[in-house]
Amino acid sequence: xxxxxxxxxxxxxxxxxxxxxxxxxxxxxxxxxxxxxxxxxxxxxxxxxxxxxxxxxxxxxxxxxxxxxxxxxxxxxxxxxxxxxxxxxxxxxxxxxxxxxxxxxxxxxxxxxxxxxxxxxxxxxxxxxxxxxxxxxxxxxxxxxxxxxxxxxxxxxxxxxxxxxxxxxxxxxxxxxxxxxxxxxx
Numbered sequence: 046x047x048x049x050x051x052x053x054x055x056x057x058x059x060x061x062x063x064x065x066x067x068x069x070x071x072x073x074x075x076x077x078x079x080x081x082x083x084x085x086x087x088x089x090x091x092x093x094x095x096x097x098x099x100x101x102x103x104x105x106x107x108x109x110x111x112x113x114x115x116x117x118x119x120x121x122x123x124x125x126x127x128x129x130x131x132x133x134x135x136x137x138x139x140x141x142x143x144x145x146x147x148x149x150x151x152x153x154x155x156x157x158x159x160x161x162x163x164x165x166x167x168x169x170x171x172x173x174x175x176x177x178x179x180x181x182x183x184x185x186x187x188x189x190x191x192x193x194x195x196x197x198x199x200x201x202x203x204x205x206x207x208x209x210x211x212x213x214x215x216x217x218x219x220x221x222x223x224x225x226x227x228x229x230x231x
Contacts, residue, residue, distance in 0.1 A: 052090075053090065054080060056076050056077060059076045059079070063076070085139055085140065086139075117193075117195045118195045119163065119192040119195065120196075121161065121188060121197065121199065122160065122161055123159065123184065123188075123198055123200050124159060125156070125157065125158050127154045127155070127176075128154055128155045156172040156174075157169050157170065157172065158180060158181075158184045160184070160188055168187070168191050168192075170183065176203070176205045177208075179210070180205065181205050181206055182211060182214045185211070185214065194219050195220075196219075196220055198220060198221070199223045199225065201225050
């Protein structure tokens with residue numbers, strides 16, 4: 046985009062560009078008209094997700110670790126979410142194209158760590174702070190209280206799940222961790 050490091054045009058970005066490059070100030074309505082005349086249209090970008098690594102998936106499926114557990118273990122899958130409290134990203138994109146932009150975070154958000162058991166029971170832990178090894182340890186301890194000492198937790202490779210402090214905590218417990226295969230970014 047004309048040497049600008051941005052994934053799409055917005056009215057403020059176009060205004061800044063016109064002011065800096067041509068020393069021209071236009072009102073927002075006129076900039077929208079110019080963007081439209083340039084063949085761009087106002088759209089919402091859809092999120093762009095990562096694709097899984099097929100070899101890592103195959104290795105995970107061949108792993109027999111979870112089959113070695115006795116019947117007293119509850120199997121739990123955990124994940125995290127951070128829902129941004131803002132509107133979708135709107136910007137000007139070329140006519141006829143379906144845009145996508147990488148999903149970005151914002152400061153105002155709701156953060157949850159959650160789990161679902163092999164019997165469809167659910168558990169959620171709201172987090173005030175950003176996810177870290179401490180929140181992961183708090184979740185694992187809460188899961189043991191909720192589901193019993195012997196739990197097998199299936200989780201992704203987020204740094205706060207794989208941290209040394211988490212591994213050290215788990216060593217002192219009957220908790221089994223089973224990490225999902227990593228994904229590659231395309």
